[in-house]
Amino acid sequence: MKKNIQNKDRREFIKKSGLAGMAIALAPSFILKNAGPHDRLRTAHIGVGNMGKADLDAISSHAKVDVTVLCDVDANNLAAAKKLHPNAKTYSDYRIMLKEMENEIDAVIVSTPDHTHAPASMMAMNLNKPVYCQKPLTHYVSEARAMKKLAAEKNLVTQMGIQVHSFYDYKLATLLIQSGIIGKVHTVHAWSPKSWGYDGPEPVGEDPVPETLDWNLWLGTSAKRPYKKEVYHPGNWRKLMDYGCGTLGDMGVHIFDTPYNALELDVPRTIKNECRASNGFGYPENNVVTYEFPETQYTTETLKWVWYDGPGAPNEHPDLILPGASDASKKGKKSKKKKKKETVEDKISLDAKIAGPGTLPDQGAMFVGEKGRLLLPHFMQLPTKIVDGKYVDITSEIDAVSKANNIGEIVRNYESEGPKHYHQFVDACLGHDKTTAPFSYASRLTETILLGVIAGRFPNKTLHWDSSSAQFSESEANQYLEGEYRDF
């Protein structure tokens, strides 16, 4: 790791807090109860605009949460959040906030652009705070490994922000796959029509920084760069290599989650990204990323995984032709859909359209196994099984695994389902539950995603990944595993 991310405060903290020799073995809830004076959770929110606002709403909808601090580098977003939580203190710099509020907060929620996830979360965890961090967990592979290590060392409650992880259909698909409904799985296809990329040059010149934005704090640990209107903040940063992780790091994390979890995958052995060459500033769009994973108890000897973004799934692929598919879709022709203005809900994929019987959903995953295929649309739709070109009724299997594992009833309401993942984090912090996407899991999933992103810098070349040394055999790729941190 090049700089800053090391767990340098840990020893000092343990010495100061008198927990030497004890802290590692303690249950997370014990540490938390000692940090807070009551059985309520005092939360600090870093990044409160857009998804940060959705995170704030979901966390604060838990009856035992007191929103104590709000932090944002954009004064407009901070003011809007303050209106909703007038008693919360406000900050623009998370470093000052964490130092000053250390003894008044119990947990931290990080909802900033990707490049700030690890710097803010590591600092919070070094202060012994449980962290809910948005997906992808980090911007660099080295950060993902460091986050996992620190969370484990400090025995902290952690959760990555992939709220659909706690939705009925995804839990159901996981159980169906693990029950062997299609036998051992040899291939997964996963796709999204989103296309976060940029092929233009790095912008020249500089626009005046809005009075309401602290540009230096927005850049944070990333390199100093002149401000340009609408190029970076808000949202557009995800197209750019210094801040985001392209479509893989956005929709990929959600859509990978269920197959990855269901098949109990570790990180891949090989990765190849077929895409255009990048100029080193923006990500290439239209990635086709092929991974090979080592065997698990739910896969054949090798698992092949293919991700498609931009044009989405190639519906002429034999694995992806659905029963009742029209000739047009078999030949891969796309239906023309009216483009509507994108809302936050679109960004978090609330679009749960039911696809026609022969039409692949816009986003989703197909598991291909020894005994058939299982299609899992993204999201809030039941998985369907296909054998020999025909849909197979799996009602009885669904009933059986649902009841045996007590996963509840089908709910088709994002408002009621959405907060579950967040409430699970709050309850875990209070010692009443366990998180299902802790950093131990999230770091592996994020590493897998980031390896595909790095492969985009070497179009059409197969990279070989050695998980034990955390290095590629192709040494030229190793420089992208970590980043230089700027002092800011």
Ligand SMILES: NC(=O)c1ccc[n+]([C@@H]2O[C@H](COP(=O)([O-])OP(=O)(O)OC[C@H]3O[C@@H](n4cnc5c(N)ncnc54)[C@H](O)[C@@H]3O)[C@@H](O)[C@H]2O)c1
């Ligand atoms: N789980 C989901 O469904 C989902 C959906 C959308 C976004 N996300 C994730 O949420 C994160 C934010 O995405 P977004 O679309 O809201 O981005 P955005 O650019 O629209 O908003 C980011 C917010 O964080 C603030 N911010 C930026 N740097 C900060 C810093 N150093 N300190 C404090 N505040 C800072 C910005 O001012 C803004 O309010 C990303 O990691 C993204 O991947 C998750």
